[in-house]
Structure formats: structure tokens, C-alpha cells
Amino acid sequence: xxxxxxxxxxxxxxxxxxxxxxxxxxxxxxxxxxxxxxxxxxxxxxxxxxxxxxxxxxxxxxxxxxxxxxxxxxxxxxxxxxxxxxxxxxxxxxxxxxxxxxxxxxxxxxxxxxxxxxxxxxxxxxxxxxxxxxxxxxxxxxxxxxxxxxxxxxxxxxxxxxxxxxxxxxxxxxxxxxxxxxxxxxxxxxxxxxxxxxxxxxxxxxxxxxxxxxxxxxxxxxxxxxxxxxxxxxxxxxxxxxxxx
Amino acid sequence: xxxxxxxxxxxxxxxxxxxxxxxxxxxxxxxxxxxxxxxxxxxxxxxxxxxxxxxxxxxxxxxxxxxxxxxxxxxxxxxxxxxxxxxxxxxxxxxxxxxxxxxxxxxxxxxxxxxxxxxxxxxxxxxxxxxxxxxxxxxxxxxxxxxxxxxxxxxxxxxxxxxxxxxxxxxxxxxxxxxxxxxxxxxxxxxxxxxxxxxxxxxxxxxxxxxxxxxxxxxxxxxxxxxxxxxxxxxxxxxxxxxxxxxxxxxxxxxxxxxxxxxxxxxxxxxxxxxxxxxxxxxxxxxxxxxxxxxxxxxxxxxxxxxxxxxxxxxxxxxxxxxxxxxxxxxxxxxxxxxxxxxxxxxxxxxxxxxxxxxxxxxxxxxxxxxxxxxxxxxxxxxxxxxxxxxxxxxxxxxxxxxxxxxxxxxxxxxxxxxxxxxxxxxxxxxxxxxxxxxxxxxxxxxxxxxxxxxxxxxxx
Ligand SMILES: [Zn+2]
Numbered sequence: 008x009x010x011x012x013x014x015x016x017x018x019x020x021x022x023x024x025x026x027x028x029x030x031x032x033x034x035x036x037x038x039x040x041x042x043x044x045x046x047x048x049x050x051x052x053x054x055x056x057x058x059x060x061x062x063x064x065x066x067x068x069x070x071x072x073x074x075x076x077x078x079x080x081x082x083x084x085x086x087x088x089x090x091x092x093x094x095x096x097x098x099x100x101x102x103x104x105x106x107x108x109x110x111x112x113x114x115x116x117x118x119x120x121x122x123x124x125x126x127x128x129x130x131x132x133x134x135x136x137x138x139x140x141x142x143x144x145x146x147x148x149x150x151x152x153x154x155x156x157x158x159x160x161x162x163x164x165x166x167x168x169x170x171x172x173x174x175x176x177x178x179x180x181x182x183x184x185x186x187x188x189x190x191x192x193x194x195x196x197x198x199x200x201x202x203x204x205x206x207x208x209x210x211x212x213x214x215x216x217x218x219x220x221x222x223x224x225x226x227x228x229x230x231x232x233x234x235x236x237x238x239x240x241x242x243x244x245x246x247x248x249x250x251x252x
Numbered sequence: 253x254x255x256x257x258x259x260x261x262x263x264x265x266x267x268x269x270x271x272x273x274x275x276x277x278x279x280x281x282x283x284x285x286x287x288x289x290x291x292x293x294x295x296x297x298x299x300x301x302x303x304x305x306x307x308x309x310x311x312x313x314x315x316x317x318x319x320x321x322x323x324x325x326x327x328x329x330x331x332x333x334x335x336x337x338x339x340x341x342x343x344x345x346x347x348x349x350x351x352x353x354x355x356x357x358x359x360x361x362x363x364x365x366x367x368x369x370x371x372x373x374x375x376x377x378x379x380x381x382x383x384x385x386x387x388x389x390x391x392x393x394x395x396x397x398x399x400x401x402x403x404x405x406x407x408x409x410x411x412x413x414x415x416x417x418x419x420x421x422x423x424x425x426x427x428x429x430x431x432x433x434x435x436x437x438x439x440x441x442x443x444x445x446x447x448x449x450x451x452x453x454x455x456x457x458x459x460x461x462x463x464x465x466x467x468x469x470x471x472x473x474x475x476x477x478x479x480x481x482x483x484x485x486x487x488x489x490x491x492x493x494x495x496x497x498x499x500x501x502x503x504x505x506x507x508x509x510x511x512x513x514x515x516x517x518x519x520x521x522x523x524x525x526x527x528x529x530x531x532x533x534x535x536x537x538x539x540x541x542x543x544x545x546x547x548x549x550x551x552x553x554x555x556x557x558x559x560x561x562x563x564x565x566x567x568x569x570x571x572x573x574x575x576x577x578x579x580x581x582x583x584x585x586x587x588x589x590x591x592x593x594x595x596x597x598x599x600x601x602x603x604x605x606x607x608x609x610x611x612x613x614x615x616x617x618x619x620x621x622x623x624x625x626x627x628x629x630x631x632x633x634x635x636x637x638x639x640x641x642x643x644x645x646x647x648x649x650x651x652x653x654x655x656x657x658x659x660x661x662x663x664x665x666x667x668x669x670x671x672x673x674x675x676x677x678x679x680x681x682x683x684x685x686x687x688x689x690x691x692x693x694x695x696x697x698x699x700x701x702x703x704x705x706x707x708x709x710x711x712x713x
Contacts (some may be wrong), residue, residue, distance in 0.1 A: 023457040024457075024465065029625045030625030030627065032457060032458060032628060033658065035457065036458075037658070056473065076400075076466045100558070159625060202404050204623065204625040209654050217709045236663075239663055240649040243650040243653070243666070250616075
């Protein structure tokens with residue numbers, strides 16, 4: 008069975024037991040499925056608090072969103088992983104961060120009462136609590152490709168990007184980062200930050216493939232080109248186009 | 253005098269509403285009465301021996317309330333209760349005005365009410381209650397209250413309004429067991445390891461949905477020696493002394509098959525050491541509801557095991573919690589699905605039923621939760637060995653189909669039919685004579701079936 012040509016990708020799933028309330032595990036399922044179709048073995052390693060990550064090993068990081076109490080625990084624990092994560096990100100490791108996970112990649116999350124939840128400062132962005140919750144079905148357009156993206160946002164935090172980063176997408180319907188500038192998420196190095204749940208990747212297979220491609224290219228491996236039957240994905244996307252916010 | 257006027261108006265309105273078949277008079281009459289007299293509830297004159305029991309918590313209020321009423325009735329008690337879901341101030345005001353005489357006197361000796369978590373402090377401000385039971389605390393799927401702690405604080409406030417009330421708490425739910433009150437406390441819980449045959453996924457990040465695993469005292473992580481469903485189980489804090497309290501009423505063993513749960517209870521309040529019951533329902537969450545109803549019934553009145561069992565058997569399920577329907581010689585069962593934990597528990601049971609077929613109907617109206625992300629937290633992978641075709645319906649049928657694809661169900665076996673009635677007819681038609689259809693609709697999908705006369709039970713409103 009030992010196949011010399013077998014391609015292996017290592018995914019570190021950060022805090023699956025604490026950040027687990029918006030179906031975000033569907034993202035990992037999608038990456039795993041689409042890797043498998045291409046003969047790539049995606050090894051998923053869940054990382055709990057206080058557990059060490061092996062930064063040499065990891066090709067893709069994933070972090071979802073959670074409730075306030077859980078976010079506080081995660082924010083504290085992330086400080087001990089901060090240096091490893093920042094150097095990995097500088098080395099172009101691929102990182103998908105959704106909602107709370109996205110916020111924690113930035114400088115801080117400032118609550119309404121002024122208390123600050125520390126991020127890891129890997130990306131030039133910060134988030135402040137807003138007084139209006141942005142909640143509904145979002146439609147946007149990836150800036151790099153013009154590809155339509157769909158998902159559900161549910162956040163009161165307003166995220167503002169610094170000048171060294173680019174937004175991920177242009178909002179067509181929904182709030183996006185802050186409900187003000189018409190942009191959604193962040194792109195920096197190989198980081199994808201977004202507010203979109205749904206889960207996000209099952210309905211946006213284009214981005215799933217892009218994440219896999221970037222992870223392979225970083226290791227000098229060419230993405231195996233195959234045809235994938237995305238008929239159910241396309242039906243769900245067509246439906247999502249017609250949803251109201 | 254103003255009270256009497258609002259009482260009469262409210263009574264008149266419920267007569268008009270039911271006479272003209274304008275729907276259920278479960279909220280509106282009380283709403284009007286409250287507009288005129290905002291302390292409406294304080295004016296009722298209860299029987300001197302009355303026992304007032306409130307049941308609150310995220311899940312299981314209606315079922316626990318229904319089971320308790322049945323136990324009390326089989327013990328010969330006269331009981332007043334609110335309609336399932338009429339659990340806000342207006343619904344409870346409607347209930348009292350309907351059951352009182354024209355002067356606001358209430359003769360019955362038992363008042364059992366399911367109460368919305370945020371409404372609890374409003375009720376206990378106006379009425380002196382004797383017992384308050386809290387079933388569990390989950391993050392609200394509809395996001396009404398925001399964080400779990402906000403809900404817990406509302407319940408604490410409700411309990412603190414009635415320092416003489418006995419509180420009956422789920423020991424297995426850390427946030428419920430932690431509720432701060434100086435009241436007398438009775439705990440219930442399940443003392444058992446993982447039920448046999450519970451399918452675990454080999455990938456731990458795909459296991460049962462759970463939340464609330466943080467110590468409510470010191471915010472450290474909780475460690476579990478047993479976890480029965482979601483965050484319910486036997487827990488201990490890693491840092492401080494907080495741990496699951498020893499239950500006064502404990503399930504010491506159970507077996508779930510053939511749509512029935514058979515279980516034993518051990519408690520000092522029974523004369524025998526072991527008491528066996530069976531419950532004609534499915535899902536561990538219903539075992540918790542039954543256990544809670546027993547804990548309350550035994551605490552307020554010395555009911556016998558026979559009376560409890562009689563109460564369970566005569567219980568006809570409420571809207572969508574397991575209703576059998578027969579259409580053109582074909583049999584179908586309806587089980588409402590609304591959150592990852594409940595759905596996972598239902599799937600665990602139904603996946604063991606031979607000859608089961610499935611129709612899953614997902615809507616995304618406000619009452620269903622507009623975000624369908626929860627489908628990804630529910631363990632649909634339990635169906636991965638299902639050999640037969642599966643039908644999906646509802647406004648988000650396509651999302652459900654995609655979810656099933658990722659549960660390793662081949663897409664040739666997934667049939668999409670957005671219209672629920674059409675989906676039901678098609679899936680019934682595809683059954684062979686030995687098969688039974690299990691319909692799993694979300695709330696408004698179920699309402700649609702009810703409006704078409706396909707299922708009978710009264711909806712929550
Ligand atoms: Zn603690």
C-alpha cells in the first residue's frame with residue numbers, strides 16, 4: 008500500500024471543542040473530501056487548549072467561531088501559540104479563519120464596555136463591538152477571481168482592515184466586515200479570513216480548491232487536475248442566490 | 253374593579269375566539285388583559301392548598317410539563333396547565349383567566365406551567381410559586397437572548413424572587429447545577445456510561461455537537477467522565493472544586509429500542525431500591541424530561557410507581573414529537589427537528605430501526621432559525637450506512653442534500669423535492685410494504701403538513 012507518490016497535507020483544526028457552534032466543521036469536511044478525490048491524504052489534527060502545535064508540519068490551519076466565554080479561553084491560549092503562528096503565516100502557510108477565529112487573527116476585539124480581547128496580531132486588522140447585529144444570508148464576490156460567494160453572517164463586531172491587507176470579497180448583499188465599507192473578510196499572504204458560516208466551503212468549492220492548491224504549491228506540488236461533479240453544490244448556490252438577507 | 257373588567261374582557265375574548273374558530277385562544281386574551289392591568293396575575297385568588305409548579309429551560313419544557321400533568325392526573329389530582337408554547341406572560345395570563353371563575357378565584361390544587369426563560373422573573377414577581385424546575389440550558393438556536401450566561405442570570409433572578417420555592421435542577425447540566433440560589437435544591441441526573449451501540453465517529457472533531465464546557469465558577473475547562481448528550485454528563489472542573497452534584501433522583505440504567513425507552517430510577521424517596529419504567533418516546537432528551545417529571549411529582553406528592561407509569565402510557569405526544577400517521581395504507585412517523593443535539597439523538601435511535609426510510613424537510617423561516625449552519629453540527633453521518641434512497645424537502649432542500657452528500661450518502665440516492673407535500677407523497681409512493689417513512693421536518697415545515705391536514709396535533713404558537 009505504500010505509495011511513493013502519495014501526497015499528504017496536514018491540517019491543524021484549532022479548538023474544535025470550543026469553537027464549534029456554527030457548523031464550521033463542514034469546512035474541514037469539504038477540504039478532506041476534495042483532497043480525497045484528488046488522491047491527496049488530508050490528515051486532520053485537532054488542537055485543544057494547552058496542546059502544542061508542530062509548526063514545521065502544518066500545511067493548513069482552520070479556526071472557527073464560538074461563544075464569548077469560549078472566545079476568551081481561546082484568546083488566552085492563542086498567546087502561547089502566537090509566535091509559532093505568526094512565523095508560519097509569514098512562511099505562507101494557508102489559514103482559513105471564520106468569524107470569531109477571523110477576529111482573533113487581528114489586534115484585538117474591543118467589547119462595548121471597553122474591555123479588549125487580545126488577538127495574535129498576525130494580520131493588520133481590529134474589531135470593535137457594534138450596536139447592531141449583522142445577521143442574514145450574504146452574497147459577495149471574491150475580489151481576486153470575481154467568483155460569487157455565499158454564506159450566512161451573524162456578528163455584532165465591526166472589523167476594520169489596515170493598509171497592508173486586502174479585503175477578501177466585495178459585498179453584494181449583506182453587512183460584511185463592518186456594514187460600512189462594502190467589503191467582506193480579509194486576504195493577507197495565504198490567509199483567508201471571513202464572517203461567512205453556512206458552512207462556508209461546502210457551498211463555495213472554488214475557495215476550497217484554492218486553499219488546497221495554495222497548500223500544495225507551497226510544497227512545490229502541482230494541483231492534480233480532475234473533473235469533480237459539483238451538481239449538488241451548484242443547486243445549493245443557485246438557491247442561495249435567491250435568498251433574502 | 254379594573255382587574256375584574258380586564259378578567260371579563262379576557263374571558264369574553266377567549267369565548268369569541270374559540271366560537272368563531274379564529275385559532276387558539278392561547279395568547280391574545282391575556283395580552284389584552286395585561287394592556288389594561290399590567291399586574292393582572294397578582295389579583296387571582298388561589299385555593300389555599302394550591303401547589304404552583306413552574307418548568308423552564310431551553311429544551312423539554314412542553315414535554316416535561318405534559319408528562320407531569322399526566323402523572324398528577326393519574327394520581328387523581330385536578331390540574332391546570334398552559335397550552336404547549338403559551339409560555340410568555342400573555343399565554344399564562346390567558347390560562348389563568350380562562351380557568352378562574354368570574355371573580356378571579358381558582359379552585360384547583362395544582363397549577364403546572366411551562367415558562368419561557370426570560371419570562372420566569374416576571375411570573376415570580378407576581379405569583380408566589382412553590383416549585384421551579386430547570387431542564388437544561390443550551391445556546392438558543394434563534395439567538396433571542398444572546399449568550400448562555402444572560403439566560404442563566406434571568407433564571408436566577410426568577411428563582412431569587414421566590415426564596416421559599418424548592419428548585420428542581422438537572423445535575424448533569426453544569427450551568428443549571430450552578431444556578432445561584434439559597435433555595436432548597438433537588439437534583440436529578442443520569443448515572444450511566446455511554447449507551448450501548450451509540451455510534452461514535454472515529455474523527456473526534458466530528459463527534460456529537462456540544463457547547464457549554466467551561467466551568468461557570470472559574471471559567472476553566474470542565475472534564476467529563478461521562479457525557480450522555482451534548483454537554484450533559486458527569487463533569488468536574490480542572491481548576492476549582494466545582495463538580496456535578498450527587499442527584500437525589502438518578503436513572504441507574506436504561507435501554508432504548510423499538511421507539512421505547514426502558515429505564516430504572518434509584519432514589520431514597522421510593523420505597524423500593526429499584527423502580528422500572530418505560531416511556532413510549534425516543535431520544536435521550538425525552539429520558540431527561542421523564543426523569544424531571546418524576547423528580548417533581550415525587551417532591552410535591554407521594555405518587556406511586558404505578559401512577560407514574562400510568563401517566564407515561566396515557567401521554568399523547570405534542571406537536572411533532574413522534575406522531576404516527578397512516579396515509580393510503582402506508583405508515584409514517586413525524587419527528588420535529590430543530591437543533592443539532594435533538595436531531596443527533598433522533599438519528600441515533602432511528603438509524604437502528606430496520607426498514608426505516610427518511611424524508612428530511614428543512615425550512616429557514618424565523619421560527620426554524622434562519623441560519624441552516626446547524627445542519628453541519630448535527631450527526632447526519634449516522635445515516636452513512638443507510639442503503640435506501642432519502643428524500644429532502646423544504647425551502648433549503650438543496651442545503652440538506654449537500655449535507656447528506658458530506659455524510660457519505662451517494663448523490664444518486666438523494667432526491668430533492670422542495671414542496672413538502674409533494675416530497676411526502678413521492679417518498680410514501682417509493683416505500684415497499686415492509687418499510688416505514690420517518691419524516692423529520694423543521695418547525696414551519698411541520699406547520700405546513702398540519703395545515704394540509706396531514707398531521708393532527710396542535711402546534712405551539
Ligand atoms: Zn472551576
